[in-house]
Amino acid sequence: MTELTCFKTYDIRGQVGENLDEDIAYRIGRAFARVMKPGKAVTGRDIRDSSPRLQAALSRGLADEGVDVLDIGLCGTEEVYFATDHYGAGGGLMVTASHNPIGDNGVKLIGPGATPISRESGLQAMHDMAAANEFGDPVARPGTITPSDPRAAYVQRVLSFVETDKLGTFNILVNAGNGAAGPTFDAIEQALTEKCGSLTFMKLHHTPDGTFPNGIPNPLLPENRPMTGDAVKAARAGLGVAWDGDFDRCFLFDENGDFIDGEYIVGLLAAAILAQSPGEKIVHDPRVMWNTQRVVKEAGGEAVVSKTGHALIKATMREVDAAYGGEMSAHHYFRDFMYCDSGMIPWLLVLAHMSDTGKKLSELVEEMRARHPSSGEINFRLSDPESAVATVEDTFAQGGEIDRLDGLSVAYKDWRFNLRKSNTEPVVRLNVETLGDAALLREKTDAISKKLSKYN
Template structure:
């Protein structure tokens, strides 16, 4: 049996079609066989299927001889933290994040919360497929121990800011009925105890496996007004919203406007370099001019990496970078095992607003004006190669620079494009940015759309 639920970076699929309890049990057995893991951290999100699937995963791990620390309902980043905190050989979070309600999956890391390489993941898949065909339990099964690393995790997250310097601010937080609520409450309590002057307005806060307000995916435009409108209605200074396993955090200014991810990366890059002049920042090449300008202005060193958590984390470690960010709202931190977190960027943005005395709309408005961007535009095309070739034929010779690190990036004097295949979906993704010219942006997007769709 071929396990189609193994994707580029993790395990993900439709319940009953791509994965079930038997598959999760085999993944646990395969992880031990492929990685030699003897101690494993397991956590899960709030989905109705997650508790059952996590139990099957734990059964597979222990039947293969591994000891398991079960940390229960949590965010993916808490599994990352616990894997390192407990010195475990691996960590697994049963989660489908922002996928539809009839999906689930597993996010996996190795010792020290290091990502598994494609070859590592292939080895786990092959071992899991072998386990499904036939598995001999270990004569010495492992033990299961409930564990709660949250206090230590909260201490690490809060250490990124000076709580007494936060505020005064009124902040709306939308947990989307995912896993974020209980963890955030512990963070908010720790901040308040240390003197933070932040008033929190909670929205859709309680974890609910039925997701009565829809699957939490704030990146989708149709999901953004609920947070933005609440920010305005409550008179908040800004808003925060998380996805289901809260490894991504999204921002809204005081007028309820969604802040595109590339500007958050630029904002955090500048904030880090203000505290660590000359430090290295990792970014991806889809949209980069605002980030590179912020890094250059603060005297930092910019390093490009392919988008995707495995590539970003590897680049973070290789470059000893203090911070790395993606426009998709994944943010990585050296003092957090070079892993992504949705809670740390929330606190850092609050700290930056408190320190500067400026609002998010003001700070981001400057970047929007200097480097307007299209946002990621997705195309479903019959022949991706032909579409890329048409764009290359039209613009390739005119480009003053080209970069093929992640798709095709072409740079011109006053505008730039990146065109790449999705790592996880059958899509062609386009991003365009300009130097302060919204009219040029619209014209290039229209021309490129026609080329990609074969209308020119």
């Protein structure tokens, strides 16, 4: 059996024509059907040129195993999450490479109720079946492939997170990055306009285009942020929103065009959720967490830390019945959205929070930045990550409180850091934060960075 290298820990990603093609997608569909036995499954796709062909092959594979397929077409990953739960399907498959290079594509797989699938819960078995390719003939009664459109119901679910009649008057700049977000946003905008006439939207790179004429949409990269930030300033908007390719992540810019780092968005969303439902549990990742923990405590909630990663965050949320979970990487999860991540709910919640407080976005994050400055995630590509992390621990962990939940975390009374090794490449990721001391932040970030750089 030849290994299919497109299978990763939680999903499928590869280079089209190299380790992922229509034949492999067809086999994935048949393997998914045999392992999950879904009866009924949802498929969707992003805007990449290869996505329609791969989605069609997946759907054929499912149907040839007797699965009835609901094809929801061009959409975001969260719409497949929603549709799988909405239709009571036994699984969902989203063809997307999100923000990966233009020649890539992949498949995100979910189980009933939009639950994650990992190697342990079925992905490894699917790999083995697809790699062996011993399926034989299709079943005597193949399943059907039926176009379906759950978007109206999805929009109502998204809007249920805010009281639309209480939203203030705002000009908002949205940048879909020529990804899949445009049509879905238009449906949300139409429903919003019917409920409240106080919002004006200006659209940038809104038309889906698989050639990505304005670059791969990944607003997390610093070099990509001015595109949205400059447009916010030019339009004199009160808020800027940008999405990645399958819009499971959204990124926010204040009225000055300044990018808001993910850990502060987690704090904002925690405050917004707790203002609606005091006492709820809020899950967060351990990379940068002091601001989130303070905000949650002051708002009367309970902060719960979880290892980084969508499957792990979702599992922790289900375990403790958390209302919201957030990662600094711009993934935001909601109990009332099947514990799944959404790129549309966060900006609406922030807008509602701005309306409730009467504050600009810059004002809402100003105190957070001052009280809890952070370095942002710094990536180091190193020749020997193991030795690099060991050296940092020997040098900087003496006298600190050590935690190994997710990489190496070390906390002192006025500063802390987290250092994590990548699971897939020779990279370590550093985050540093302090209690209100920007000079200490620079000092400790520089010192750890210099130590790590010796292993380049």
